[in-house]
Amino acid sequence: MSGKTEGLPGTNSRKALLKGVKRVVVKVGSAVLTAGDGLNRKVIRDLTNDMCGLRKKGVEVILVSSGAISSGLRKIGLSKRPDSISQKQAIAAVGQISLMMEWEKAFARHRVKVAQILITRDDFSHRTRYLNARNTIFALLSWKIIPVINENDTVAIDEIKFGDNDNLSAMVTNLTEAQLLIALTNLDGLYDKDPRIHSDAQLIKVVSRVNGEILRYANAIPGTHGTGGMSSKLEASQKVALGGVPTIIANGSKPHIVTHLFRGKEEGTLFLPQYVTLCSRKRWIAFTKAPRGEIVVDRGAERALIQGGKSLLPSGIREARGNFSLGDSVVILNEGGKQLGIGMVNYYAGDIRKIMGHKSAEIESLLGFKHDDEVIHRDNLVIANELEEGVGECR
Numbered sequence: 058m059s060g061k062t063e064g065l066p067g068t069n070s071r072k073a074l075l076k077g078v079k080r081v082v083v084k085v086g087s088a089v090l091t092a093g094d095g096l097n098r099k100v101i102r103d104l105t106n107d108m109c110g111l112r113k114k115g116v117e118v119i120l121v122s123s124g125a126i127s128s129g130l131r132k133i134g135l136s137k138r139p140d141s142i143s144q145k146q147a148i149a150a151v152g153q154i155s156l157m158m159e160w161e162k163a164f165a166r167h168r169v170k171v172a173q174i175l176i177t178r179d180d181f182s183h184r185t186r187y188l189n190a191r192n193t194i195f196a197l198l199s200w201k202i203i204p205v206i207n208e209n210d211t212v213a214i215d216e217i218k219f220g221d222n223d224n225l226s227a228m229v230t231n232l233t234e235a236q237l238l239i240a241l242t243n244l245d246g247l248y249d250k251d252p253r254i255h256s257d258a259q260l261i262k263v264v265s266r267v268n269g270e271i272l273r274y275a276n277a278i279p280g281t282h283g284t285g286g287m288s289s290k291l292e293a294s295q296k297v298a299l300g301g302v303p304t305i306i307a308n309g310s311k312p313h314i315v316t317h318l319f320r321g322k323e324e325g326t327l328f329l330p331q332y333v334t335l336c337s338r339k340r341w342i343a344f345t346k347a348p349r350g351e352i353v354v355d356r357g358a359e360r361a362l363i364q365g366g367k368s369l370l371p372s373g374i375r376e377a378r379g380n381f382s383l384g385d386s387v388v389i390l391n392e393g394g395k396q397l398g399i400g401m402v403n404y405y406a407g408d409i410r411k412i413m414g415h416k417s418a419e420i421e422s423l424l425g426f427k428h429d430d431e432v433i434h435r436d437n438l439v440i441a442n443e444l445e446e447g448v449g450e451c452r
């Protein structure tokens with residue numbers, strides 16, 4: 058990666074890429090938003106000015122704001138995050154109102170209204186709740202109100218958590234079909250080494266494809282507030298790239314950063330989109346729903362799935378691991394443990410254990426009912442190369 062900018066086709070000029078953006082998700086990290094004994098009001102004001110500037114140009118802005126826990130900690134006077142889950146949740150409850158108050162005040166100076174949306178990953182795993190969240194956001198945007206989204210930290214426990222707001226912002230980008238994700242952090246972008254430790258670290262300006270080298274760089278740069286870090290930003294960029302959407306990671310503390318990015322200034326790291334995209338249902342199955350279990354298949358089923366483009370039938374299943382429900386996403390493995398894909402199941406794990414190895418015609422006599430012939434229908438299945446290539450048609 059000479060000069061830390063890859064050789065790229067002509068279409069990659071930032072201006073050209075950002076020209077058609079009419080809806081953007083701006084994610085602001087805790088490290089940018091908090092300072093001293095509370096929230097950094099100057100940064101909040103500056104970012105708000107920029108976002109209002111975008112709105113004036115007809116760009117819809119959706120804000121994903123972290124900072125509830127960090128500002129709650131500072132408000133209560135604690136120096137570090139407690140280990141207890143309920144205390145962390147209580148701290149988020151304290152911090153979230155201050156966070157919203159500051160955004161509301163800052164936007165009010167421009168006569169712009171904001172709305173608070175708190176969600177958990179679980180909300181995204183249920184198609185109806187997912188669509189409800191989407192409709193709410195679209196209603197707010199149609200009234201020119203800025204949705205300010207955070208994880209619902211006061212109720213979210215690990216099993217139902219996004220874990221970090223990078224992940225959340227990617228899912229919000231996909232949910233709202235935004236055309237750009239901007240992730241603002243306290244570093245200038247992705248470096249080849251941790252710039253806080255190595256003075257010779259070089260900024261990577263453009264990433265056209267996330268490979269092992271890029272992953273290694275990111276893994277070496279953790280976040281400063283216990284969540285996030287470069288690797289979760291990279292994951293977020295991959296999730297949106299498959300939908301044909303670029304991500305820019307940039308320094309949220311730099312004055313006018315959002316305005317500069319929209320003018321095409323070479324700030325931060327740009328992750329290029331992949332133009333052949335997974336259809337939105339497949340993206341939802343593969344990336345939005347958290348996999349709840351695993352299904353191990355025999356060689357015949359592996360061939361049928363990978364080469365034959367077929368659905369997964371009970372006869373080829375060797376094992377169902379976990380206690381997943383009908384409608385959950387599960388990872389499909391071969392007997393050697395290799396991941397073959399991710400799919401949404403038509404049966405409960407317990408029922409799959411009863412019908413595995415049997416013909417579909419026997420399902421009814423074994424279970425006393427039958428939903429479908431297939432355990433995973435082809436349309437609800439994303440096989441590994443579709444995941445890697447980002448190609449996957451929905452029928």
Ligand code: GLU
Pocket residue numbers: 086087122123124125126127149207208210220221222223284285
């Ligand atoms: N939801 C957390 C908060 O508001 C932040 C998580 C993150 O930034 O990754 O404190």
